Every structure is written in structure tokens, then in C-alpha cells.
Amino acid sequence: xxxxxxxxxxxxxARELLTSSLQAILENLTEAVTVADAEGRIIMRNRxxxxxxxxxxxxxxxxxxxxxxxxxxxxxxxxxxYPIAKVLKGEEVSRLELxxxxxDGSTRILQFSGSLIRENDGPALVVITYRDFTxxxxxxxxxxxxxxxxxxxxxxxLSVLLAQTKLLEAETSRKGLHDENRAAQLILRSxxxxxxxxxxxxxxLKYDAxxxxxxxxxxxxxxxxxxxxxxxxxxxxGKEISLSLMEADCPAMIDPDQVERCLENLLSNAFQxxxxxxxxEVSLDVDGDNARIAVIDRGSGIxxxxxxxxxxxxxxxxxxxxxxxxxxxxxxxxxxEAHRGSVTVQSExxxxxxxxxxxxxxxxxxDRAQETGKVERRSSAARExxxxxxxxxxxx
Numbered sequence: 507x508x509x510x511x512x513x514x515x516x517x518x519x520a521r522e523l524l525t526s527s528l529q530a531i532l533e534n535l536t537e538a539v540t541v542a543d544a545e546g547r548i549i550m551r552n553r554x555x556x557x558x559x560x561x562x563x564x565x566x567x568x569x570x571x572x573x574x575x576x577x578x579x580x581x582x583x584x585x586x587x588y589p590i591a592k593v594l595k596g597e598e599v600s601r602l603e604l605x606x607x608x609x610d611g612s613t614r615i616l617q618f619s620g621s622l623i624r625e626n627d628g629p630a631l632v633v634i635t636y637r638d639f640t641x642x643x644x645x646x647x648x649x650x651x652x653x654x655x656x657x658x659x660x661x662x663x664l665s666v667l668l669a670q671t672k673l674l675e676a677e678t679s680r681k682g683l684h685d686e687n688r689a690a691q692l693i694l695r696s697x698x699x700x701x702x703x704x705x706x707x708x709x710x711l712k713y714d715a716x717x718x719x720x721x722x723x724x725x726x727x728x729x730x731x732x733x734x735x736x737x738x739x740x741x742x743x744g745k746e747i748s749l750s751l752m753e754a755d756c757p758a759m760i761d762p763d764q765v766e767r768c769l770e771n772l773l774s775n776a777f778q779x780x781x782x783x784x785x786x787e788v789s790l791d792v793d794g795d796n797a798r799i800a801v802i803d804r805g806s807g808i809x810x811x812x813x814x815x816x817x818x819x820x821x822x823x824x825x826x827x828x829x830x831x832x833x834x835x836x837x838x839x840x841x842x843e844a845h846r847g848s849v850t851v852q853s854e855x856x857x858x859x860x861x862x863x864x865x866x867x868x869x870x871x872x873d874r875a876q877e878t879g880k881v882e883r884r885s886s887a888a889r890e891x892x893x894x895x896x897x898x899x900x901x902x
Contacts, residue, residue, distance in 0.1 A: 538616075542590045542632040558616070558638050560608045576605040578615065578716055593620040593632045603639060603716070615640045646715035653711055657704050668697045702774075706833035710819060713840050720761045720844045727756040727765075727797050727865070731790050734769045738777075747773075750789040758797055758867045764841045765865065768849070771834040772801040772861050779805030779859070792867065796847070799863040808853040816851055838863065 529550075532539050538555035542548050556563060559573055575583040585591065589599050599620035606616050620634040675690035712718050728751055735749045769788075776786045780803045787802040808816065817839040820832045835849075838861075842849045846866050853859035 538636045538638075540590070540634045540636075542634070544594070544630040544632075546590050546594055546632070548590075555636070558614065558636070559606065560610055560612075573609075574607045576607075576613075578603055578605060580605075589618045589620050589634045589636075590632050593622050593634070596622075599634070614638050615643050643716055646711060650708070650711040650715045653708055657708050660704060661701070664697060664701060668694065668701075671697065703833075706837065709837060710833045713837065720764055720841075722759045722761050722845070724757055725760050725762045725765075727758045727760070727799075728752065728790060729755075730762055730766060731769065731788065731799060734766055734773070735788055738770075738773050746783070746785040748785050748787050750787065752791050756790060756792060756797055756867075758865060760845055760865055765845070765863075768838045768841050768863055769799060769801070771838050772799075772849075772863065775834055775861070776801050776803035776805070776859075779803055781805065793864075795867055797865050797867055799865070801861045801863075802858065804858040807855040807857050808851065808859055809855055810853075813851060813853075817849065835861075 532541070532550070532552045535552055536554055538558050539550075539552045540548060540555055541550040551559070551561065555561075575588060577583060583604060586595075589602065589604075592599050599618055602618045604616055604618065605613050607613050615638070616636045617639045618634055618636045620632060622630055622632055624630045671690055671693045675687060675694060678684075678687040678690055709718075732749065732751065735747060739747055773786065773788070780786055784804040786804075787800075789798075789800045789802075791798055817835050818832075819836040838849050842863055842865070847864045849864070850862050851859060852862075
């Protein structure tokens with residue numbers, strides 16, 4: 507018995523040492539951390555969290571130290587949608603951006619991630635980590651404003667160039683001047699590519715700054731895909747495109763303009779890497795609660811080593827064979843995720859590639875996305891004026 511008691515004391519001492527060590531580690535992390543119990547009550551905020559929220563040491567778990575959260579469009583976050591409450595409901599919390607009002611009334615844009623920790627049969631704990639993204643967003647807004655103004659100045663002479671070249675193309679075609687006509691077509695294609703790159707660059711910074719919106723409405727995906735493909739058939743310049751559709755209509759709660767942009771970017775990517783005379787295939791089908799749009803090319807394929815970064819901003823894989831800025835697939839990923847969907851790639855070198863855009867069909871999925879701030883993202887003015895009323899757990 508004495509030996510058993512001794513072992514139990516040693517085990518308790520080890521646990522206490524481990525607990526105190528973990529507390530010391532959490533306290534000194536540069537990332538803000540909030541810990542809550544299974545009831546959603548906050549039991550600990552580390553130093554970084556107290557500094558971000560401007561909470562005095564010793565008062566971090568009191569009800570009056572709770573902060574109020576708003577979505578980035580300025581609307582209040584329902585208490586059932588606070589990060590801790592979402593984790594306790596089993597929902598994913600990853601890179602969720604919300605506006606927090608601090609004790610002095612000032613606001614900051616915070617990016618939250620969270621997880622539920624359960625040790626054996628012990629009580630569950632919720633751990634929420636967050637970073638201050640205010641300066642990042644403001645810098646992105648400044649970049650966007652500057653580039654938008656610069657882009658406007660560049661577009662004026664570019665528009666004149668394209669308009670005059672279009673007239674030149676028509677005139678050389680009428681007169682049968684084949685060499686001159688091919689030169690005019692080359693100038694037109696190059697000018698349109700420059701215009702497209704400007705569009706992608708401005709749009710990517712717009713997304714980074716949060717100055718964009720997804721406005722879902724009931725849309726027939728079958729008709730949308732058909733319309734986009736028909737437009738590309740008339741402008742693919744020597745490349746063939748085939749379309750495979752499900753028989754029934756395919757209603758979905760999406761933003762049709764943004765989904766069109768996704769499909770256009772995927773088609774542009776497929777045409778860029780397809781040899782002349784090869785067919786690009788587009789298909790639409792339904793898998794459970796999701797619609798899947800696949801774009802298949804017969805190009806050179808992609809080395810699997812590029813897969814982890816292929817949807818990153820400015821990533822172009824083998825840049826020697828790449829054109830553009832590497833923003834098209836990045837924009838597709840952002841828009842797919844905003845719809846609570848995804849985009850994936852399958853490919854082998856020398857065998858072409860399949861890019862699949864997956865979108866949820868159910869209305870409640872998009873409704874939940876809108877509630878959690880993934881859908882409506884408006885101007886920084888809404889953020890800067892944001893004020894609100896509770897804590898990360900939604901409890902007072």
C-alpha cells in the first residue's frame with residue numbers, strides 16, 4: 507500500500523508539473539490563446555491575448571472582460587456562432603476573421619482558429635488561437651487602392667490600342683492581307699492577355715483586402731456552365747471544347763457571376779496548356795449534396811510536387827512554361843471556399859490534368875456561410891466603425 511501511495515503521489519506531482527509547464531508555455535507564446543471549459547466558460551487567456559484585447563492581468567476570466575464580436579461587414583455575431591461555441595458544436599473554426607471590440611472601445615480584425623481537446627475520460631477543453639490581422643488588411647486595402655488607380659491609367663491607352671487594332675484586323679481581312687492580318691490578331695491576343703492579367707491582379711488584391719462580396723441566389727448550374735462553354739467555343743482560337751451535362755436541371759444557391767469567373771479561369775488555364783487541336787472537356791454532375799464541375803485538358807500535365815502550392819497566389823509551377831501572373835487558380839480557390847466548396851487537381855506529367863470545382867447545392871449551407879461572415883465581405887469602413895457586445899464563447 508505504501509508503494510502504491512508513493513506511486514500515486516509521484517503521478518500527481520508529475521501531472522502538476524506538466525500542468526504548470528503547459529501554462530508557462532501558453533503564457534509565453536507569441537500567438538494569442540484563449541482556453542474555455544466544456545460549458546464555454548473562459549478559464550484562461552495568455553499574455554498575447556490580454557495584450558491584443560487590452561485586458562488587465564487577473565481580470566481575463568471575469569464576465570466584464572468578455573469582448574464583443576462582429577462580422578467584417580459590421581453585423582453582430584450571434585452568440586451561438588462565437589468561436590468557442592462553434593467548436594463545442596463540432597464545427598470547424600479555421601482562419602475565421604471577425605472584428606473584436608476591446609475594453610477601450612477600439613476595434614481590431616482578428617483571425618481565429620480553434621480545436622476541442624479531450625484527454626481520456628477527462629473534461630473537454632476548447633483552445634482558440636487568434637492573430638491581429640488589422641494592419642495586414644489595411645495594408646492590403648492600400649495596395650488595392652493604389653493598384654486600382656494605376657490599372658485605370660494603364661487601361662486607357664490599352665483600350666485605344668485594342669480598338670485601333672480591331673479596326674486594323676477587320677481592314678486587313680477585307681483586303682486579303684494575310685500576314686498583316688495575323689500580326690493584328692497577335693497584337694489583339696497579347697493586348698487582351700495584358701488586360702486579363704490586370705483584372706486578375708486587381709481582383710486578387712481586392713479579395714485580400716476583404717473588399718468583395720458573394721451574393722448567392724438560386725441559379726441553374728446547368729445553364730450557367732452551358733453559357734460559359736458556348737462563349738469559349740466562339741473564342742478558343744483553334745482549340746476544341748466538349749461538354750457533358752446531366753439530364754436534369756441543377757439548381758444551386760451560388761453567386762453566378764463568381765462561379766462563372768471560376769469556370770472561366772479554369773477554362774483559360776486548360777486552353778493555355780492544351781496543344782493545338784486537342785479537346786478540352788467540361789462536365790457537370792451531382793454527387794450527393796454537391797455539384798461537381800470538371801475541366802479536363804490533354805496538356806503536358808503537372809508534376810505532383812506542385813500540388814500543395816498550385817492554388818497559392820503568384821505560384822506558376824514551372825515558370826519557364828507558364829504565362830500570366832499565377833493568380834487565376836488562386837482566385838478560383840478563394841471563390842470556391844467562399845461558397846463552402848473546394849477546387850482540386852488530378853494530374854500526371856504527360857497525361858493532362860483534371861481540375862474539379864465542387865459546390866454545395868443545399869440552401870442551408872450557403873445560409874450558414876452567410877451567417878459566419880464567409881459570404882458578405884464589404885468595405886473597410888464597416889470594419890473601422892465596428893462595435894459590438896460579448897466574448898469569444900458567446901457567454902456573458
